[in-house]
Amino acid sequence: MSVRLDQPDRPWMMRTYAGHSTAAKSNELYRRNLAKGQTGLSVAFDLPTQTGYDPDHELARGEVGKVGVPIAHRGDMATLMDGIPLDRMNTSMTINATAAWLLALYVVTAQEQGVEEGALAGTTQNDIIKEFLARGTYAFPPGPSMRLIADMVAYTVTRIPKWNPINICSYHLQEAGATPVQEIAYSLSNAIAVLDAVRERVDQELMGPVFGRISFFVNAGVRFVEEHAKLRAMGQLWDQIGRERYGVDDPKHLRFRYGVQVNSLGLTEQQPENNVQRIVLEALAVTLGRSARARAIQLPAWNEALGLPRPWDQQWSLRIQQVLAFETDLLEYPDIFEGSKVMDGLVAELVEGARAEMAVVAEHGGAVEAVPYMKAALVDSHRERIRRIEAGEQTVVGLNKYTETEDSPLTADAEGGILVVDPAVEAEQRAAVEEWRSQRDASDVERALAELRRVADSEENIMEATIAAARAGVTTGEWAQALRDVFGSYRAPTGVGDAAGEGASDDLEEIREEVERVSEALGRRVKILVGKPGLDGHSNGAEQIAVRARDAGLDVVYEGIRLTPAQIAASALQEGVHVVGLSILSGSHRELIPSVIEALREAGVDVPVVVGGIIPEADVEPLKSAGVAAVYTPKDFDLSKIMRDIVGLVGEGAKASA
Amino acid sequence: MSAEGPPFGEPIGEAAELAARLRDRDLSAAPAALNLIENRAKGDEVGALLRAVSPAALGAEPPGHIVGVTGPPGAGKSSLLSALVRAWRGDGRTVAVLAVDPSSKRSGGSLLGDRARIEFDPADRGVLIRSTAAGGRLGGLAPATRAAAQALSAAFDVVVIETVGVGQSETEVAEVADTVVVIVQPGSGDALQFIKAGIMEVPDVLVVTKADLGDVALRARRDLSAALRSLGARETPVVAVSTIAPTTGVNELIAALDGHRASLDLPARRAESRRTSALADFAAEHGDRGMRALGGRRAALRFLAEQEPGLDVATLVERLEQRAEVAP
DSSP states (O other): OOSSOSSOOOOOEEEOEEOOSOHHHHHHHHHHHHHTTOOSEEEEBOHHHHHTOOTTSGGGTTTTTSSSBOOOSHHHHHHHTTTOOTTSOEEEEEOOTTHHHHHHHHHHHHHHTTOOGGGOEEEEOOOHHHIIIIIOOOOSOHHHHHHHHHHHHHHHHHHSTTEEOOEEEOHHHHHTTOOHHHHHHHHHHHHHHHHHHHHTTSOGGGHHHHHHHOEEEEOOOSOHHHHHHHHHHHHHHHHHHHHHHHOOOOHHHHOOOEEEEOOSTTOOSSSTTHHHHHHHHHHHHTTSSGGGOOSEEEOOOTTTTTSBOOHHHHHHHHHHHHIIIIISSGGGSSOTTTTOHHHHHHHHHHHHHHHHHHHHHHHTTSTTTTHHHHHHHHHHHHHHHHHHHHTTSSOOBTTTBSOOOOOOGGGOSTTOSSBOOOTHHHHHHHHHHHHHHHHSOHHHHHHHHHHHHHHHTSSSOSHHHHHHHHHHTOOHHHHHHHHHHHHOOOOOOOSOTTSOOOOOOHHHHHHHHHHHHHHHHHSSOOEEEEEOBSSOOOOHHHHHHHHHHHHTTOEEEEOOSOBOHHHHHHHHHHHTOSEEEEEEOSSOHHHHHHHHHHHHHHTTOOOOEEEEESOOHHHHHHHHHTTOSEEEOTTOOOHHHHHHHHHHHHHHHHHHHO | OOOOSOSSSHHHHHHHHHHHHHHTTOGGGHHHHHHHHTOGGGHHHHHHHHHHTSHHHHSSOOOSEEEEEEEOTTSSHHHHHHHHHHHHHHTTOOEEEEEEEOOOTTTSOEEEOGGGGSOOOTTOTTEEEEEEEOTTOTTSOOHHHHHHHHHHTTTOSEEEEEEEOSSSHHHHHHHHOSEEEEEEOTTOOHHHHHHHHTSSOOOSEEEEOOGGGTHHHHHHHHHHHHHHHHTTOTTSOEEEOBOSSSOBSHHHHHHHHHHHHHHSOHHHHHHHHHHHHHHHHHHHHHHHHHHHHTTSHHHHHHHHHTSOTTOOHHHHHHHHHHHHTOOO
């Protein structure tokens, strides 16, 4: 074997996960990023778009344009892609429940540009199982959701052959606390569920190309040697699944293709500059070995634990990729781990562990049926991770070790080194969608929606009717509502009820005693409501607080994600809780938290409210003056301390009313 | 019962006021009434509240229909309750749901998760959902749940007590509820086996969920009906419900519940329920020694049967204590 390649490899596709405020602002950002050497687009949609609500829906409040771009209709998509030739672009869209709809808008936009759908290349994330497990932007029940995915696969495999209709995500599983074995096992089980569903809707001879179109979206943490082994293990298992389960034998179809966004969970708010080296090392995990190298990479920004990244922060991450690809010698060699006993041994361990875990999922009846099992397992793993960090068994530099620091000049500006979305954006978008509705041909829209409902209720493929609706000017909210009418709505399991209880520790015993004391004073057990207002589905934080509160001896009402202020207030009143804990990671806290407090006080509930999430320092005081008793951010990793605070707040209340 | 609360004065005033509002069917009094009922330090006030909504005070049984709903995890209880709440509200009936979850033995805490699964309109004042921890009693009811159901039945048209499990919890639910519904998941033989083996009493209504599963659900329903026939309980309705659109069976279920309630000698069933509750409370407070002083369980029940049927639980407990000559 030659130690050098005849020709250095072409680099992977370089993207930046981007989009915010409005379609026009995001378009401007995309064009600048492409000019800087980015080679593909990665569209971040805002939460209303991801969950199928228009900007003027009650649940959209505070979320419009926050974590991504709002796309309410084909006009928005045309603005977003203005001046970007879609026949030469490779566009990845982080879109799941509403993937069929966004693909339809993309197709219509391309056609308006004079580009045929067959020429389009890109990816729709479209992995609904991980939304139920970890990310929370689902819209329909599992059965119909799987059907929409199968419809898209069946449609694109013949009509848009260069499209990856689904990107099976292990990424979010790791963000939710998955171990490498869980990440492999659950994502591959998920892929099997999708392929099984598609198999019922396409001819057997198409299964090779279908299998070949399934790509993955993975994560890589800072333990980069094991993480690289993980990717090799996934490749091995994938090949085996293709051959044995689906009878695929073309090596081209059997290749394990993946894109990656490296880990955000491990990024810290303290000494945030350290995140840069974490990101670099994680990038190595997915590039070092040629036989398991990523096809596309997007890196998070150094300041993600602080808030939304600015264009400059994202440029820094793009430059990391460019240095790796163009300055180092990485791309000049064959696989550097070939024949490595250590690497092979690690891979074998992971393959064995993942097989065993996949068997458990299969015993539950497959990934769809095993969602509650997997969810509870993830909550458990995440709890263990937090415990290890709290106990100092796992070192996180700057967080639980080497915490002495100079002030960071990176966060010294007025906004604290993050992007602040103009609050006027939401009002503008509300007005814009109303304007759009008034300009359309209402009878076209009605016809398109009626047809969409008919098809949804039949066995026919949803794509044609969806593209027709996009063309007729239907909005995102209308499309999703038509399907909700037919499919019904759904709430995913929270996983917290089944999470294992924590054993005894001095810390916990001390809190339990305090809980008993306060409960005695109150006459009944301290009761907390843990709520997630808004559309943000990142429920890890809320789940961990809920589980720890139970372990501390509290009665915990946890209601899952996506609640309106009115729902939270009604629950707090009816449940008679002593304290309310709210979690928001989407940046909508400035709007939503005051509305929740207002709703609580209107309902006559006068209990302390605490807030946790990605809350920039500058927002802490405004929240406190709105009536919040305490604010917790990612730097507050010590859950026991948070529990002591909360019980203390309730205790003060008990004393005051005694 | 604890004697910590003052016997009269302002707090009793609170109990009286809450009771009056419940009697007037003022649903906004319910959360505060539940906070009081759950308060272990306020036994006397709770007693006063319950006395004020007892049949003896009202002149009739509280009008609300107390429905116990029980079934194993994953059987579809929450979806069923969402559909029932919607249908009841559609009929203009007010509904309170008391959801009982197990507590952790280790910490005493609990995760009250089921609430997340029952869909309701937060602006609708005619629905109340309250989750309670069972407080260490496996498969059992929270001590305050019986009292809560009795109090809320004065104000709400329907009071649902939801518990998890099959084989144990419905026995305790049966002591409080007018009508007991057991949910059976098709494909799982639990309920069927328990009924056949006599571990579980025949419930008033059986529901087979997930009727959208087709043949599996049909078979489950057939097996249950056959088992009921062999036990001579051929009148017991078995209703198949699908809560996935298109929803089916919910109206039949409501008709079955109403039918059972109409066929019931309500005062007799409720009086028996209060006697059982009183004996359980007495036993919890005074243990085996107290029970021996009453001459055993049967003698105690005979004694209770001689008391006026409309008396509230707390008064019955007092009578038992007087008879056993133990200090309250």
